[in-house]
Amino acid sequence: DSGVTQTPKHLITATGQRVTLRCSPRSGDLSVYWYQQSLDQGLQFLIQYYNGEERAKGNILERFSAQQFPDLHSELNLSSLELGDSALYFCASSPREGVYNEQFFGPGTRLTVL
Amino acid sequence: KNEVEQSPQNLTAQEGEFITINCSYSVGISALHWLQQHPGGGIVSLFMLSSGKKKHGRLIATINIQEKHSSLHITASHPRDSAVYICAVARWTDKLIFGTGTRLQVFP
Numbered sequence: 001d002s003g004v005t006q007t008p009k010h011l012i013t014a015t016g017q018r019v020t021l022r023c024s025p026r027s028g029d030l031s032v033y034w035y036q037q038s039l040d041q042g043l044q045f046l047i048q049y050y051n052g053e054e055r056a057k058g059n060i061l062e063r064f065s066a067q068q069f070p071d072l073h074s075e076l077n078l079s080s081l082e083l084g085d086s087a088l089y090f091c092a093s094s095p096r097e098g099v100y101n102e103q104f105f106g107p108g109t110r111l112t113v114l
Numbered sequence: 115k116n117e118v119e120q121s122p123q124n125l126t127a128q129e130g131e132f133i134t135i136n137c138s139y140s141v142g143i144s145a146l147h148w149l150q151q152h153p154g155g156g157i158v159s160l161f162m163l164s165s166g167k168k169k170h171g172r173l174i175a176t177i178n179i180q181e182k183h184s185s186l187h188i189t190a191s192h193p194r195d196s197a198v199y200i201c202a203v204a205r206w207t208d209k210l211i212f213g214t215g216t217r218l219q220v221f222p
Contacts, residue, residue, distance in 0.1 A: 100144070103147070
């Protein structure tokens with residue numbers, strides 16, 4: 001158990017809908033990262049927050065947005081969902097920002113768009 | 115061409131064998147991560163390297179920055195080592211670029 005929690009574990013929804021994925025980092029970790037893992041694209045970095053501020057952005061679609069709240073939990077919002085958004089979404093946390101930090105991964109949220 | 119390439123894609127071994135998984139990258143990096151993804155989907159960070167070699171139990175990771183290459187070795191492999199092993203590199207930011215993974219199956 002990494003100490004990172006994600007809810008929900010599974011989510012099934014329809015095209016065009018909007019969902020919110022939630023991540024609680026390990027106690028004391030200030031950095032939160034979001035990743036998408038799909039069958040055709042593999043693992044991809046989406047976005048990173050550090051202490052409430054956006055720090056790095058990857059291949060995140062405009063339909064997706066995220067934020068980190070004052071209590072350091074983070075939410076990833078996915079809207080106008082398409083079939084291709086079906087994937088595993090992971091959140092990870094680390095104590096600090098910077099390339100030399102180990103990241104601790106949550107169990108993931110499996111999103112199925114029908 | 116992917117910036118991070120892993121080989122082999124699939125690997126089958128008998129229990130007790132020595133295993134090597136390779137990762138090559140084509141860009142300048144600050145750090146390299148090795149991750150393990152279990153059949154259930156969970157991801158565990160194994161190593162973060164910026165130079166040299168690290169060892170944890172039966173796992174050893176090495177990196178050669180000049181040759182842009184890293185290896186993950188598993189000594190005395192065991193069926194519980196069966197998983198997907200993923201290499202990821204960090205350039206100058208926290209953004210990780212992932213390889214496609216190596217699927218390892220260890221049979222008793």
